[in-house]
Amino acid sequence: MRMPLRWLAEYADVAPGTTGADVAAALVSVGIEEEDLHGGDITGPLVVGRVLDFVEEPQKNGKTIRWCTVDVGENGQMLTEGKHQEIVCGALNFEVGDLVVVVLPGATLPGGFHISARKTYGHVSNGMICAEDEIGLGSDHEGIIVLSRLLGEEAAAGLKPGDDAIALLGLGEETIEANVTPDRGYCFSVRGLAREYWHAQGSPAGGYRDPALVETPAANDSGYPVRVDDAAPIDGMTGCDRYVARVIRGIDPTRPSPAWMQQRLTAMGMRPISLAVDVTNYVMLAVGQPLHAFDLDKLSGSVVVRRARAGESLTTLDDVSRKLSPEDLLVTDGGERVLAIAGVMGGASSEVDDSTTDILIESAHFDPTSVARTSRRHKLVTEASKRYERGVDPRLAPAAAQLAVDLLVEHGGGTVDEGVTDVDHTTEPSAYLLDVTEPGRIVGLDYPRERVVQILRDLGCTVDETGEGTDDTHVLVTPPSWRPDLVDGPDYAEEVARIDGYNNIPSITPTPVGGQGLTHGQKTRRVVANALAGAGLTEVLTYPFVAESVADDLMLPADDDRRHAVRIANPLSEERPLLRTSVLASLVDALRRNVARGHKDVSVYELGLVFRPGGPLAKAPIPSVLSRPDDETLEQLYAAVPAQPRHAALLMTGQVEPAGWWGPGRAADWSDAVAAVETVATALAVQVVVAADSGHAPWHPGRCARITLTDGTLVGHAGELHPKVLAALDLPARTVAAEFDVDVLVAASAEPVQARPFSTFPPAMTDIALLVDSTVPAADVEAALRRGAGASLESVTLFDVYEGERIEAGHRSLAYRLTFRAPDRTLTTDEVNGFRDAAVAAAAEATGAVQR
Structure with missing residues (x-):
């Protein structure tokens, strides 16, 4: 919202010498943010010029420029010894004889842009023909300013080359632009901003003059007939609770808006159009009440405000035919012909034109919600809709109509009907x-x-x-x-x-109280993240929204709980309307994107929530905001919220050990995914058991490990993804993955870990090779060895797996290194051999292993 200083001074006391920066600072002190300062930073000569001639010259870059001869009156003659100015212009929206705005060498434009004669496109350009944005008049840069279009033919007819354009356009006056927040709709007017400036000055008695304090005639039965028929209110609110209508007859349509009004509208960033339109815009900017002017001769005799009917449309003032929604509030002629979309934009069929002499002024109060929804539905944001959706003063309608009537009579002639219409269904604010x-x-x-x-x-x-x-x-x-x-x-x-x-309000640094530090869960999650990062993986964050096809892409069985996903009511993308039930479901997108962009060796992980409703969710009630929900309502709310465990997932593709001068590299395989999960478990001092799992999607049935706690609680799965899954997701072959439940690890690591005493005595190592059936998991063999070896066993390491020559078909050889160490002595050979034999015996009993 803009506000010229001179206009501000009409409504509030402004001390002599006050600058735009002073006013902006004052508004900031009461919470009104400064957006920009306009005007006051232009130094001349900036003059009116008349285009005498031009030659169009196509350029090699495809652009066409005009080499213009411009009459700039005495200013140009003094600079060019009586010759007209020759100027290069890149715009094509003017003709010979048009009056334009010309900045001459020696002038300074906004932003400290100094103008001088300079060579361009093979000519010396003595100045510049200006567009709106170049002189701070607006933001339009589509073409240069043609004064007959900006000010109107009659106003421009009184101009001559050499006239001072700074005074003409009010560019010497500073204009403050404020950023109005949605809760301060009253500040979308000079009236509102002036009130805030008055507050910033301490609210001195008599220092504020409300322009809306005008005498208004009472409503009577002879006013223009108006009926509000809102049969479908939105959220229980009637779309229109006040409608004031006034009629002015006999206006001279040839009369232009006064120069001071045009100048103010221009300074506010609006184009002067005609007297009737300019008056409605001026009053709206002054007091914040949008108005609309109808050509009375184009109406049948009454106005009905109603909701749109099925199939209705309206060609609005911007010449766009718009299909109307039943939620749109309309202003209609007798209830039939649509005249305007209420609070947004009028229709072309009833607009005032060059022949309009009788005018109906509409000053109404429309529901903010209704206007906001209509504006967004039609993607049509107007000066009126911006004010209505923020809230317009419902008591302002009669005063705004009276201000418009007075201005139209004063500057357009004509007479005002004695009839006054005021359909008032407003309610008083509550104490x-x-x-x-x-x-x-x-x-x-x-x-x-x-x-x-x-x-x-x-x-x-x-x-x-x-x-x-x-x-x-x-x-x-x-x-x-x-x-x-x-x-x-x-x-x-x-x-x-x-x-x-x-x-x-004093600034006091608060003294923090002693806290409890991080919770166990927070510490555990940090350990998990650090362990995965230390294992060479890069953390990524993905949106938890997935497509409906993801369950099929991951080959999840029909009865898999992960197929029960929560559907979002208003998804960011219709292509991804579901909340993920596994982190892998969204993490695959990150891997695919990286591979598509040329990264062949990728290892990524993510920690995040998954949403596991386990079936249809109950419908959540909408509790009152007046008090805390009761226990029953809270139970219903919780029942409508899916379980949200925290999972971690990782994906690896390409090489985990790069090739180089030291030798060949190594591609990621299923064991790397398993090792990453084991690394996390080791960092948390949680013992896990790894076993083969032949049927858990989306992993390869022969290369998938099931990872559990020692009590059998499932932690997660790791291994190589199924080839069909990789094909469906467009991922590289042999990509490996893991996903595990972080919450399970948090619970398992809750108990303090007792550190084992460190022994300074030498270790004793012995190797064994065991022949087992190929179906026996190596993890079962290792577990049996640990049970049988006794307390002196320090570690068990599988260092070789062999199948082939001299090995019975259907069997394989597993070679383990057992490390023993006693805390108080050096173990003897006989002791170590005894421990080894006990371990082998336990493995033979549990798995049928035979020592080779």
């Missing part, structure tokens, strides 16, 4: 019993009762100190009609702190 100590309690600063009451009254609130429930610390506060955001104590506390001054 709130405010504890005047609450602002101080919330902010942490002592605000005296008198100060709190004074600030509230300056804000426009009605403060009752004698009503029901009031006492020394409580008052009844009714917010002003333009502040629908003031509802409860915290709202008023924020306003008190804001108006009193945020700078009055």
Whole structure:
């Protein structure tokens, strides 16, 4: 929202010498963010010029420039010894004879851009023909400014070459641009920003003049007929609760808007169009109430506000035919012909034009939710919709209509009908019993009762100190009609702190209390992440949203619990509407993307939540916000939330050991995935058991390991992915993966670990080779060896697996190295041999192993 300083000074006292930067700083002090400063930074000569001639010259780069001769009056003659200016221009939207804005050598444009004669496209250009954005008049750079289009033919007819364009366009006046937040819709007007500036100055008595305080005639039966028929209110709110209509007849359609109004509209970033349109725009910018002007001769005799019917459409003022939704609120002619999309844009069929003499002024209050939804539905954001969806003062409609009527009569002639229409279904704001100590309690600063009451009254609130429930610390506060955001104590506390001054709130560094540090779960998750990173994997983060086809791509059985996924009501992408039930389901996308971008050796992992409803979820109730939900409601809410265990997953493809001068590399295989999980378990001092698993998707049935705790609790799976899964997911062959439940490891590592005493005595090592059936898992053999070897066993390492010559078919040889060490002595050979034999015997009994 923009605000010229001169316009501000009409509504609020501005001290002499106040700059735009001063005003912007004052607004910032009361919470209104400065967006930009416009104007005041241009130094001349910036003049009106007339295009006398031009030659179009195509360039090698495909662009066409115009080599122009421009009459710039006395300014040009002084600089070029009586010759007209010769200027290069890249725009093509003007003709010979047009009046344009010309900046001459020696001038400075916004941003410190100095203008001088310079050679370009083979010519010396003595200045520049300006576009809107180049002089800070707007953001348009599609073409240069043609003054007859910007100001109107009649206004431009009074101009001559050499006239000062800075004064003409108001560029010498500073204009503040503020960023208005959604909760301060009243600041989308000079009226609202001026009020905030007045607050920033301490709210001095008489320092603010409300432009909406005008006398308005009472509604009567002779006004233009209007009926509000909202048969389908949104969220229980009627789409239109106030509609004011006024009629002006006999306006001279040839009269232009006054120059001062055009100048202000231009400074606000709007184009002057015609008197009727300019007046409605001017009043909207001044007080914040959007208006619409209908050509009365194009109406049948009444206005009906209703919702759209099936199949209706409207060609709006931007010449776009729009298919209407039943939720769209419309302004119609007698209930039949659509005149406008309420609060958004009018229709082309009833717009005022060059022959309009009789006008119907609409000043209405439309529901913010209805307007916002319609604006987004049609992708049509207008100055009116921006104000309505933030909330317009419902009491403002009669005053805004009167301001428009007065301006139209003053500058367009004509007479005003005595009939006044005011369909008013608005309700009064509710009073709130405010504890005047609450602002101080919330902010942490002592605000005296008198100060709190004074600030509230300056804000426009009605403060009752004698009503029901009031006492020394409580008052009844009714917010002003333009502040629908003031509802409860915290709202008023924020306003008190804001108006009193945020700078009055001291900055005190809080003293932190002694904390408990990280929880066991947090520490465990960090260990897991560090262990995987230390194993050479790179952590990635993926979105937990997956496609419906992912379960089939992973070859999950029909009865697999991982097929029960939660569907998102409003997904970011319709292609990924489900929440993942495994981390691998989303991690594969990261691997595929990396491989597609040329990375052949990739090892990635992710820690994240998965969503496991285990079946259809109960429907969640919507509890009231007035109080804490009861136990039954909480149970229903929890029943509607899926279980969300934390998993970790990893994927490896390509080489885990690169090739080089030292020798060949080694490709990742299933054992690397298993080893990564074992590395995590070792880092957490959790003992896990690895066993073959021949039927768990999406892994290869012959290269998949099931990893459990010693008590049989499932931790996860690791191994090589199934070839069909790799083909479906477009992943490289022999890609390996693992996924495990971090929450299981967190629980298993909760008990403190007793450190084993370190022995300084030498170890005794012995090797054994055992012949076992090929179906016997090596993990079972190792477990049996550990059981039989006794307490002196320090480690068991499988260092060779052999199948082939001299080995019976269906069998394989497993070679283990057993390391023994005693804490208090050096073991003898006989002791070591005894431990070894006991271990072999245990393996033979448990697995049928035979020592080779």
